[in-house]
Amino acid sequence: MAFFSELTQKAKGVAAVAADKAKGAAEVTKLSVAISGEQREIEKNYRAIGEWFANEFEGEIPEGVKDLMQAVADSKAKIAEMEAAKAAARAEKPAAAASEKTCPICGVASDGRFCPQCGAPVDE
Numbered sequence: 360m361a362f363f364s365e366l367t368q369k370a371k372g373v374a375a376v377a378a379d380k381a382k383g384a385a386e387v388t389k390l391s392v393a394i395s396g397e398q399r400e401i402e403k404n405y406r407a408i409g410e411w412f413a414n415e416f417e418g419e420i421p422e423g424v425k426d427l428m429q430a431v432a433d434s435k436a437k438i439a440e441m442e443a444a445k446a447a448a449r450a451e452k453p454a455a456a457a458s459e460k461t462c463p464i465c466g467v468a469s470d471g472r473f474c475p476q477c478g479a480p481v482d483e
Contacts, residue, residue, distance in 0.1 A: 413420075413428060420428050460481045461467070462474035469475055 413431065459468040459470045462469060462477065462479055462481055464479040465474060465477045467474055467476040469481055472481060473479065474481055
């Protein structure tokens with residue numbers, strides 16, 4: 360019986376150590392999340408400062424940031440092109456939808472011979 364009581368005491372000791380380590384790990388994780396949150400806040404504030412600077416001093420940009428401002432302008436131009444392409448693709452979609460057929464069972468539109476939803480053959 361002494362063996363079992365000694366084993367029980369050791370198990371309780373190991374469980375206590377594990378609980379302490381888990382609490383420590385939880386605290387470290389909580390601090391890591393808090394640090395990450397503060398870092399995101401710093402980055403957000405730096406972005407706001409940069410946007411303000413770019414808008415305020417648009418005509419008189421220092422040499423040190425001209426390349427960066429040009430990269431931003433290029434990215435904005437690319438975004439505008441992609442937005443226009445997206446709008447054009449949306450405008451073309453109804454013409455492509457004309458070739459789609461409706462499933463007689465579930466009503467899902469498909470351009471294939473079989474419904475992608477229920478697998479029923481779609482009339483041609």
